[in-house]
Amino acid sequence: MGFLVKQCCIGIAIALSFSVLSCVLYGSETGYLPKSVGDGLQASTSWILKNISHAVQFLNFENLAETILDVFFISSSYIPVGSPLHAYNGDMHLSVVACGDRLEEALVNIKSSLLFTKKRVFYHIFAEEDLHAGFKNGIDSWPMRWRRKFAYTLYPITYPSDGNEKNWKKLFKPCASQRLFLPLVLDTVVDSVLYVDTDIIFLTDVQDFWNFFKTFNSSQLSSLCVEHVDKNVGWYNRFARHPYYGKTGVNSGVMLMNLTRIRKTMFKSDLSSDVMSWSELLLPLYNKYRYNITWGDQDLLNIIFHHNPELLHIFPCNWNYRPDHCMYGQTCKEARDEGVKILHGNRGVYHNEKQRAFRAVYDTIRDFGFQPDYWKHIIEPLETALAATADTYCGKEREAILKELRNIVSNTP
Missing domain, CATH: 3.90.550.10 (Spore Coat Polysaccharide Biosynthesis Protein SpsA; Chain A)
Known part of the structure; x- marks a missing residue:
């Protein structure tokens, strides 16, 4: 009987926590709930869910424990060192x-x-x-x-x-x-x-x-x-x-x-x-x-x-594309054929004028304001910024830098 009571209590607590957390997430996203209030309620609810998860694991409901932890994951991005959520x-x-x-x-x-x-x-x-x-x-x-x-x-x-x-x-x-x-x-x-x-x-x-x-x-x-x-x-x-x-x-x-x-x-x-x-x-x-x-x-x-x-x-080199690959002319065939997948701005090029094409990419991503229209707020500004670097060797390879970005943005819902 005691075991059934524990199950019922945990079920009720889970249901209430899910309801509160859903309201908090909706309120924070829509602006109906002040951020300070939303953050406080979210933290409290996440704490409850985390502790419920320990009880569920103790009762060997592993799938339910993982579901609870998954909810905690999407509601709180910071996880302290040593937390059981690392599992x-x-x-x-x-x-x-x-x-x-x-x-x-x-x-x-x-x-x-x-x-x-x-x-x-x-x-x-x-x-x-x-x-x-x-x-x-x-x-x-x-x-x-x-x-x-x-x-x-x-x-x-x-x-x-x-x-x-x-x-x-x-x-x-x-x-x-x-x-x-x-x-x-x-x-x-x-x-x-x-x-x-x-x-x-x-x-x-x-x-x-x-x-x-x-x-x-x-x-x-x-x-x-x-x-x-x-x-x-x-x-x-x-x-x-x-x-x-x-x-x-x-x-x-x-x-x-x-x-x-x-x-x-x-x-x-x-x-x-x-x-x-x-x-x-x-x-x-x-x-x-x-x-x-x-x-x-x-x-x-x-x-x-x-x-x-x-x-x-x-x-391949297009997964670690550095100024060395273009500063004396294109040496990375995969970048030209498939596009640059990962940009590596070593030698501090994001913060000086030595490789302006690399800096243009950094500035564009840094300034991106999380708008849903990636083409308007990433591709178009970057195309304009890279066009201004056409007088540099790496700027001449701007189509390689844009190729994968255009492709993936075109195929992103």
Whole structure:
């Protein structure tokens, strides 16, 4: 009898919470409910649902628990570290690392990833703690219909307690080496993740890139793009003082990582004849090459995959399209044929006049006001902005930049 009473109580609580939450969401979207009131009621209702979910799980109603958590997911995009909701945290995991002045860039990055996604996205955001409020305030200012598309957790910058924390943080760019430690610091329920630098802008559905995981063979545990297509302008083959992958090295700004495989794999190296785990390998590798690496953690990844090439999957250059691909003329055939899928504005080009075509894309996505008419508010302004860059090499490739965007906007309801 007691068990039935518990079931009835939980059912009533669920029904009431769903009703309140539906009213809150409707009121917030339509403007009938003041934002401050809506946010307060939404937070309270979400808290109730979260705690009900624990009770439901205790009673072994797993499908109902997942449904409740799904409702929580669409009503509150922030999920604290350690929350049990991480067990139901979306279809695709992305990670970005932000330090210093990279807050705005990271928010534009996240915003772009939500433009065309049809599936839920979960962002693992690693940032200096004084940036956490900026992330929350920025995301909270977005319309609810956008916040429903994803959830996120904010983490402090976290390095192993190996005595090398300060050097890890300063390696190449502030905090950039955090990506090396994602297999160690992300919860083991996260099987795979797409890591992106803050200066990444998605021009297509993230799911299309996530699908590269399905093309991995049984050994591959990561996917990267080659650093240069043309050896004549390659950096690694001309200047590197350490081993690197393939003929021209790889770029790590966009990186698919099967964390489960990375945690389990033993890696070959030139440190000894013994194989080593990921966690055992990083510090000795840094100590050996610290005076020979220019691009920090990217160089360490090149060294690792030089000795373990069978573990790496390579994706085409139009999924990590950088100024290097067009600043001396188009070198990425896939960009011209299929369009640019992911734009990578490295070297600070979003914030200077050196590559105005890249800046035009960044400014357009940054200034986009979440209007439903993408053609009017993204394509048309971007076409105008890119036309003004026609006197530059990358501006001459504006049709490659627009191609995928036009295609996907035309096919977006």
